[in-house]
Amino acid sequence: MTLNNPLFDDTRGNRDVDPPQNEESTDVVELVNDPVQTASKPTGTVLSSVRELLECPVCLNAMYPPIHQCSNGHTICSGCKPRVHNRCPTCRHELGNIRCLALEKVAASFALPCKYKEFGCIGIYPYYNKPEHESQCSYKPYNCPYAGSECPVVGDISYLVNHLKEDHKVDMHNGSTFNHRYVKSNPQDVENATWMLTVFSCFGHFFCLHFEAFQLGMAHVYIAFLRFMGDDSEAKNYSYSLEVGGNGRKMVWQGVPRSIRESHRKIRDSFDGLIIQRNMALFFSGGDRNELKLRVTGRIWKEQ
Incomplete structure (x- = not known):
């Protein structure tokens, strides 16, 4: 059977391969x-x-x-x-x-x-x-970065930004600085704090700010981190800082945003972000410690 370089589609998953052996x-x-x-x-x-x-x-x-x-x-x-x-x-x-x-x-x-x-x-x-x-492949579609569900949607960045806005009702903001308040009653129930996602547009790109509660061993903590809506090679061109505090104290985190090519869970479980112990978060919140009131400020900048 002689085949002159025929073409056909193979849209299924593939494995790493080696050429035929002896x-x-x-x-x-x-x-x-x-x-x-x-x-x-x-x-x-x-x-x-x-x-x-x-x-x-x-x-x-x-x-x-x-x-x-x-x-x-x-x-x-x-x-x-x-x-x-x-x-x-x-x-x-x-x-x-x-x-x-x-x-x-x-x-x-x-x-x-x-x-x-x-x-x-x-x-x-x-x-x-x-x-x-x-x-x-640079045309490989991205998974939806929405962390609150196993969303199956994939697409390019512009498609996902519109999807986040229309289908997930995510807050969209322009600018490289931000100031967010996270308020939750009964913070003793760690699941009650769940998570939040905000999308920022700056420098011609989009960034996802995640804030959520999770369990680190036996400790209940909160984490905030930034993801870049694009590939890791571009994400490395940017840095960001996060700051949270109250009652005369503050915590500061500086890092490099991770690409949304990496799953939200993988980044969270690597602790690559601002981690706040629950007791410290309640201290920052002030009052009678029965309500979580955190103000997280941040900035994104492009490295020279």
């Missing part, structure tokens, strides 16, 4: 093709058939070397082989160490469009290089 390490079962039947098929049908061959029957992802095969010719990816206890998921025969080098070579002949082409990427990449490109 044939001496494993047994080889060659694919047998009928040239007459192949020639009579329309190109689209042939490509669809090849795409099916390259799809793992267990995880449904595209397969990359080493691709394993049972004695009856059914294939499976290396990641799923141990999951099925070395038994073919199609015919239940033992998989053994048979390597389908022919299919690996067929895959190597393809050049494919990036799966993020609908977001603007026009690149075409060899089959085995595509996963690496897609992991770093």
